[in-house]
Amino acid sequence: METAEIRRRWLTFFEAKGHTVVPSAPLIHDDPTLLFVNAGMVPFKPYFSGQESAPWDRATSVQKCVRTGDIDEVGKTSRHGTFFQMNGNFSFGDYFKREAIAFAWQLLTTPQEEGGYGLEPERLWATVYKDDDEAERLWLEETAIPAERIVRRGELDNYWSMGVPGPGGPCSEIFYDRGEEYGVDGGPEVDEDRFMEIWNLVFMQYELSAVRAKDDFDVAGPLPAQSVDTGMGLERIASILQGVDNMYEIDEVYPVLEKAAEMTGRDYGASSGQTAGDSHPDDVHLRVVADHVRSSLMLIGDGVTPGNEGRGYVLRRMLRRAVRAMRLLGYQEPALPHLLPISMERMSASYPELRTGFDRIAQIAYGEEQAFRRTLAQGTTILDTAVSETKQSGRDVLTGEKAFALHDTYGFPIDLTLEMAAEQGLTVDREGFVRLMDEQRQRAKADARAKKGGQANTEVWKQLRSLGATDWRAYEELTTHGSVVGLVSDGASVEELQPGQTGQVVLDRTSFYAESGGQIADSGIIVADGTRLLVRDVQRPVKGLVAHTVEVADGPVRVGQETSAEVDPGWRVDACQAHSGTHVVHAALRQVLGPSALQSGSYNKPGYLRLDFAWNQSLSADARAEIEHAANLAVRDDLPVSADWMSLPRAREQGALALFGETYDEQVRVVEIGGPWSRELCGGTHVRHSSQIGALTLTGESSIGSGVRRLEAFVGMNALAHLATERALVAELSDLVKAPAGDLPERVSDMITRLRETEKELEKVRREQVAASAGSLTDSAKDVAGVTFVGRHIPGASGDDLRRMVTDARGRLGEERPTVVALTGDGSGKPVVVVATNESARAKGVRAGALVRVAAQTLGGGGGGKDDLAQGGGQDPDKVSEALAALEREIGS
Structure with missing residues (x-):
């Protein structure tokens, strides 16, 4: 049975049992404590935690999940993986243990030709929490599992919580016996390789007041309503039904x-x-x-x-x-x-x-693979340099710091570093690398804990939400009248805020747009008798609740006070222009580049928008001009803008585009500009006709990652101001070069060409001057402890100049005597030193790399190279004479 069919049968079975089929939420979920959805119940967490009321009594889903905590272990065994799918059925105060157990048994054991999975009943085992007599009794009453195949286990195995105070309860797991070829008999207590867990039934029946560990928690009492959360690993059941050993051998992998x-x-x-x-x-x-x-x-x-x-x-x-x-x-x-x-x-x-x-x-x-291939090439060069420096210092171990920098900065895998270092006769300080990796992981965990702690402290918002949802009027009105439901300061509920204080205000009704979907929050004021609050931000801390971050200009403000919430009308107009402009640019982009150029993120604020989209190459000037032209044509054509609410399936049927990473409710808002030309799911504020967007001008296009580009634009008055600035700049340039605006490109091009030709002539003269001074180098040679030494400063010489000069002088002096030529220059504005030695000098133990480090240290810098030729530099040009003197002393010592 293919995995897709297993999935279909699951949803069909539970839909027939009165469950609402809930589509899988995106892997990116609106939960700052999680990178990705990592369990089937995550989208339902607000309902189980009491933050929101569930819209259904019972639901079922097949949820996409990703777990990355042990990514380094993937592949080492057949059990570790990152992406998986979790089949789930959920009861929100409806059925409980009896029905959950009966449903599970029926689906698992019903023959395949009758729509079930057809597992042999004699291969199934169940575990229950050690004190859950009820669950054991129900397994005996509702199924054919005998008492000897029901195992009691403790908190670590058969008790569930979210890891924080909230709902929890015992669970009952179902195991499948894969046969003696997988291990010894005796049930899951003996061998969990042979006896594979396939389904976990969680019975939420208690309120936990503290959770210190998985097996250490306090129970405050029973929940007001008992619920069920179950999860079956789709890949696990697929491996059983397809007769393969593990998830890597199923049809989807x-x-x-x-x-x-x-x-x-x-x-x-x-x-x-x-x-x-x-x-x-x-x-x-x-x-x-x-x-x-x-x-x-x-x-x-x-x-x-x-x-x-x-x-x-x-x-x-x-x-x-x-x-x-x-x-x-x-x-x-x-x-x-x-x-x-x-x-x-x-x-x-x-x-x-x-x-x-x-x-x-x-x-x-x-695009990411191509980038990584370039990274491998770049990292190889950097590794070669690190290996060379390590060898020159006389060590045979590459430091953990260098290995970590290669891994962390350049994405260079540690195993590749180990392999390539070994090829060049070096080992790597693996312990140092591991230590730095552990430190990085600990910092990441600390950040995650900090985020989790901040999010977990939502009790104040949950309490305010329990008083009722905010009557949100941002689409209809700019001013609303209502009362203060709650005030929050430093995360705690307060009765009033004083002048000068900053805090959050929750009103029973508001016209302020709360930041979402790439659109920033409205600006404006909240006023009452003797009170004026400046609104700095608007957010939804929990679903259904709008919180205004305010600065109290005049006050105080108190709970229960009657207020007027007044959005800045100019701000709202500009915000609507920017958001509608984002939709227009997106549609124009797809019109010019094709349907694969899909938006992957956006941000808009009054007068400005940016749009990220999937594309693996930069846009030509012609393509940018065409996109801008198509967008402004849509503005000129005064296209109607409409917003309608509909079911998510219907929106998808109509071809409405959804922003990736967003989570949508069953009812969604579809915004159209010109009908099907631009049709997107969107909760933002918009103009009524496209002409109200005003001018629109693209200002930038850039890469923000492999295969992702970013367009930026100004709209409305900001676009006009931008164009006016460019017009003034063109006028100023015309005056400077004494040419009409239309002739500017040709005139500037001619000037640049002449400038480059002049620079080439100057460079030629400089090189001739340097060469002239090089001819007399050998005249200054002197004996230093049996070594012919030339040490000179060449003003204006670059590193390239110096390398040519020292090799030329070394050749002229020949091999009869040990020879060292050391020159300094300052062509780049900073001092540079180059040292060359002949074979006789190297035979005497005089090496260019060692000498250049002596000189560079005096200059306040560093350097290195080979024994015959080396280069270094520094920061202090006034010490070139000291550097040459230090070299001479080093040779004579």
Whole structure:
């Protein structure tokens, strides 16, 4: 049974049991404590924690998940992976233990020809919490599992919480016996390789007041309503139903692994018969490729782009680990164009949007592989320099700091550093590298804990939300009248805010737009009798609640006070122009470049917009001009702008574009400009006709990462001001060069050409002067402890000049006597020193690299090179004479 069919049967079964089918949330979820959705219940967390009321009594989903905590272990065994799918069924105060157990048993054991999974009942085991007599009794009443196959376990295995105060409760896990070839008999307590956990039923029935550890918590009492949260690993059940050993061999993963093995000429399965953790290196690399290609496909599909921090760094690391694994298997050419389409073909059966968006996904992934190939070339050069410096210093160990810098700054894998250093006779301070990596991880964990702590402290917002949702009127009105529901200062609820204080104000009704969807918050004031509050920011700390960050200009302001919330009308007009302008630029972009140029992020504020989109090359001047022209034509044509609410499926049917990474409710707002020309899901504020956007001018286009470009533009009065500034600049240049504006390009080009010709003539004269001074170098040679020494300062000479001069002088002096030629110059504004030695001098132990470091140290800098020729520099040009004197002393010592 294919994985897509297993998924379909799950949703069909629970829909027939009265569950609402909830689409998978994007892997990027609106939760600052998480990089990615890492469990099936994450989208439902606000309902279980009591922050919001669930819109359904019972629901079911197949949720996309990514866990990256043990990414370094991926491939080493057949159990570790990053992307996975979690089948879940959920009850929000509806059914409880009996129904959850009965549903699970029915789906698992119903024959396949009748729509179930057809697992043999005699292979199923259940575990229950050690004190949960009810769950054990229900397993005996509702299923055919005998008492001897029901195991009681403690808190570590069979008690669930979110890790913070909130709902929790016992759980019951279902295990499948894979047979004696996988291990010894005796149930999950004896061998969890043979007895594979496939489903966990969590019974939320208690309020936990403190959670110190998974097995250390305090129970405050029962929850007002009992709920159910279950999760079945789709990949695990697929491995069972497809008769394979592990997730890497199921139909959604193995084709990529198989193709990678074919491309590299390796055979998968070299680890057969070996113990877990002792996998053959080829198997490890092939699993890394299969896992990371699929995970990268899903992450890019949900709007993640490669970067140097956060989600982008995780994606970049996965892509580069996959490419690196292929190189270690002997494949040196670009690999992703062969592998990513295979993964898309397998995954699009469940996620058809991957097929429609594949051009964008491929551009980003292939661009990152190309960038990494350049990184490998650059890193190799940097590593060669580090190896050379290490050898010159007389050491045979590359420092952990250098290895870490290569890894952290350039993305150069440590295993490649180890391999290439060994090829050149060096070892690497692996302990130092590991220590620095651990320090980095600890900093990351501390940051995550800080974020989690900040987000976890939402009790004040939950309490205010329990009083009712904010009546939000930003689409209809600029001024609303209401009352102060709550005041917050430094994270705590207060009764009043005094003049000069900054805090958050929650009103029962507001016209202020809260920052979201790339649009910044409104500006304005909140006023009452004797009170004036300057609104600095507006956010939604929890869903349904709008909080205004204010500075109290006149006050105080108190809870219960009647107020008037007044948005700055000029600000709102400019904001509407910018947001509608973003939609127009996006549509114009797709019109010019094609449908694969999809927006991947945006930001707009009054008078300014920027739009990020998937594209793997810079735009030509003609393309930028065409995009700007298409956008301004849409403005001129006075296209109607409309906003309608509809179901998410209907919006998708109509072709509405969604911003990647955003989470949408069942009912969504679709904004159209000119009908289908621009149709997007959007919660922002907009003009009523496109002509109200006013002027629109593109001001910049740049790269912000592999396969992602950024367009910037001014709109409205800001665009006119920008054009006026450019017009004034053109007028000033015309006056300076005494030419009409239309002749400026030709006149400036002529001036630049003449300037370059003059610079070449001056450079020629300078070189002739330097060469003339070089001819007399040998005249100043003197004997220093049996060594012929030439030491001179050549004013205006560059490093290139000095290298030619010292080699020329060394040749003229011959090999009869040991010879050292040392010259300093200041052609670049800073002192530079170059030293050359002949073979006789080197035989005597006099080496250029060592001498140049002596001189450079005197100049306040550093340097190095080979024994016959070396170069250095410094900061202090007044010490060139001291540097040459120091060289002479070093030779004579």
